[in-house]
Amino acid sequence: xxxxxxxxxxxxxxxxxxxxxxVGACINRxxxxxxxxxxxxxxxxxxxxxxxxRSYLGLLCLGKSDYQAITAKREDPYFKHALGxxxxxxxxxxxxxxxxxxxxxxxxxxxxxxxxxxxxxKVSGYKSGFVPLDVDVFPQDNSNTSKEGVGRTYKNYDGYAxxxxxxxxxxxxxxxxLRPGSQHGQKGFVAFxxxxxxxxxxxxxxxxxxxxxxxxxxxxxxxxxxxxxNVCSIVKWNPRKNDPLAWRNRxxxxxxxxxxxxxxxxxxxxxxxxxxVGDSSYTFKRIVRVTExxxxxxxxxxxVPEISLEGWWTDLDLPAEDVIELYRQHATSEQFHSxxxxxxxxxRLPSGKFxxxxxxxxxxxxxxxxxxxxxxxxxxxxxxxxxxxAKRRRIKTVIQELIYLAGRLIxxxxxxxxxxxxxxxxxxxxxxxxxxxxxxx
Numbered sequence: 001x002x003x004x005x006x007x008x009x010x011x012x013x014x015x016x017x018x019x020x021x022x023v024g025a026c027i028n029r030x031x032x033x034x035x036x037x038x039x040x041x042x043x044x045x046x047x048x049x050x051x052x053x054r055s056y057l058g059l060l061c062l063g064k065s066d067y068q069a070i071t072a073k074r075e076d077p078y079f080k081h082a083l084g085x086x087x088x089x090x091x092x093x094x095x096x097x098x099x100x101x102x103x104x105x106x107x108x109x110x111x112x113x114x115x116x117x118x119x120x121x122k123v124s125g126y127k128s129g130f131v132p133l134d135v136d137v138f139p140q141d142n143s144n145t146s147k148e149g150v151g152r153t154y155k156n157y158d159g160y161a162x163x164x165x166x167x168x169x170x171x172x173x174x175x176x177x178l179r180p181g182s183q184h185g186q187k188g189f190v191a192f193x194x195x196x197x198x199x200x201x202x203x204x205x206x207x208x209x210x211x212x213x214x215x216x217x218x219x220x221x222x223x224x225x226x227x228x229x230n231v232c233s234i235v236k237w238n239p240r241k242n243d244p245l246a247w248r249n250r251x252x253x254x255x256x257x258x259x260x261x262x263x264x265x266x267x268x269x270x271x272x273x274x275x276x277v278g279d280s281s282y283t284f285k286r287i288v289r290v291t292e293x294x295x296x297x298x299x300x301x302x303x304v305p306e307i308s309l310e311g312w313w314t315d316l317d318l319p320a321e322d323v324i325e326l327y328r329q330h331a332t333s334e335q336f337h338s339x340x341x342x343x344x345x346x347x348r349l350p351s352g353k354f355x356x357x358x359x360x361x362x363x364x365x366x367x368x369x370x371x372x373x374x375x376x377x378x379x380x381x382x383x384x385x386x387x388x389x390a391k392r393r394r395i396k397t398v399i400q401e402l403i404y405l406a407g408r409l410i411x412x413x414x415x416x417x418x419x420x421x422x423x424x425x426x427x428x429x430x431x432x433x434x435x436x437x438x439x440x441x
Contacts, residue, residue, distance in 0.1 A: 013077060013078065013409045014407070014408050015076070015078040015406070015407050015409055016406050017062055017403055018078075018082075018407035018420070018430070019061075019403030019405055019430070020058055020078070020079060020082035020083060022378075022402065022403075022433055022437060023057070023374070023403070024054075024058075024082045024083040024084050025438045026119070027115075027370070028084045029437060030115045030119050030437070031111040031366075032114050033053065033054075033107075036107045036111060037104065046087065047086075047087050047097070048086060048087075049101060049104075051089070052089060052094060052098065052101065054083045054084060054085050055070055055083070055088055056070075056094065056098065056360075057363055058073070058079060058083045059073075060344055060346075060363060060367035061399070062403065063343060063344060064345055065349075065364075066345075067091045067350055068091045069091075070094050071090070071091050073088055074090065076088075081416060095350075095351070098360070099351070099353060099355075099356050101359060102353075102356055102358065105359055105362045108362040108365075108366055109362055109365070112173075112362075112365060112366040112369050113174065113202065113203070115366075115369065115373070116172055117202065117203060121172060121203075121373060122168075122376065123167060123168035123170065123203060123204050125206060125209075126169075126209075130206070130207055130208070130326075131167065131204055131206050131208055131209065132167075132168065132169065132208075132209050132330070133165060133167050133200050133209065133211070134166045134171075134211050134333040135164070135165045135189075135193060135196060135210065135216075136164060136330075136337070137162070137163045137164075137185040138162065138337035139153035139154065139155045139159050139161050139181065140181075140341060140346070140348070140349065141158075142347075142348050142349065143159065145158075145352075146352070147349070147353075148352060148354040149181070150180075150181055153181040153182070158181060160178055160180065160357070161179050161180065162179055162361055163177050163179060163185065164176045164177075164340075165192075165196040167200050167204070168204075169391060170372065170376060170391070170392050171335075171336045171372065172372065173368050173372075174196050174200060175195075175196065175199070175362075176340070176365045177361075178357055178358040180354070184215070189216055189218075189221060190220050193210065194224060197210070197228050197231055201230070207230050207231070207232060209232050209316075209326070210231060211233070211235075211326070211327060212234075213236045213330070214235075214236040214237065217235055217236065217237055217313070219277060220277075222235065222282070222284050222313055223277055223282055226282060226284075232314075232316050233313070233314065233315060234316065234327045235313040235314070236311075236312055236313075236327065237286055237312055242309065244290070244308070245307060247288060247290055248292060248309075250269065251267035251268070251269040251288055251289075252267045254269055255267045255268050255269030255288075256269075256320075263294045263295025263296075263301075265291070265292045266290070267290045267291075268287065268289050268321075269287075270287055270320060271287075271288055272285055272286075284313055284315075285315060286311050286314075287311055287312045287320045287324065288309070288311040289309075289310050289320075290309055291307070291310075292306070292307050293306040293308075294306075335394075339368065339394060339395040339396070340368060343396040343399065346361065346364045349361070371395045374398055374402055374403075374433055375392065375394075375397065376393075377432070378432060378433040379397065379398065379401060380392070380393070381432065383428035383431075384429050385401055385425045385426050385429060401429075402433070405424065406421065407420050
């Protein structure tokens, strides 16, 4: 192998993250963030609030959440031009201004949804017409820190326990609400789900299918979902202190029983229960499934039968197997959680202040939607780089394929030109997305 000569240009400027031009188009042309956030500098700071948010959103879309990462971008003209930043802050100023801007969380959440609406994103549902709205709590490991709000999570480590809502099969994030690690998932849940249903109704007109796990098995949840308009639901039942053996006898006697293999019997029963809440009575439907195993999957006979009990509250008028299958697909939201924690580097939050970390998570949800939008527009069409067929691309894939693209920034005739390599595999996809986000006048 011949030894190469390494050189650094003193005249030309190259960038490794050309995709920030797409990010800047989403922020500045579709979200209306500049309309709601101050553009003018404050006092002696000389850095506008909008520039602080643009800078941090740019870092998140590069998969970086630490404040210090902004230092390398202060001398980067492309980072500034692509995102429309007037002046890039230092790491210290970024930390200070985010601490002061915690009241912007509702504005950022609103602008994120505005971007989805103005971009006319496709919100896919099932053939039955339902559009899933998955709501779930996920823990963030912040062990060995003294950050405000860090507590023992249900995963048995110290951290936070934010709750997130994802709409459609694409997983558009409506909101992520940061919560202390020790807070129970049901606390404040009714108000949160009512707000999410209202937000979802601004994006779609089809019927919404709310899916939650057993942490939200409470009468107030079932009542709120039953009273919501144009909404159906599946809530995992929490058996708590119910006797599995008693349910086994009842389900096998009254319900539908099948034997998928030797040594395994499954019984399903639909039960209706009436509960009184205040002066009103509500009737709820519950699907109960009991599984009895006398031989395990490896063919080993069990000395004592293994009985498992599970169930789902629902108001769907569908066969029990279809309801169970719909709930099983709720597990896809776990991937969306992992994209927050790994792809956006938001497992360990950067600040010691709870309110600032809540702002960071709101910006994280905004960045998540930006990258999801870019991925849906550029990595699924005919111009996309060669990959296996899919209905959506992981955030990490979007960052690798479209954000981290090498390019040369050329300034000529009072215009900026971004030039890509002759063999750039994503050039066609990048051009197609840019044309959709910033159509020619």
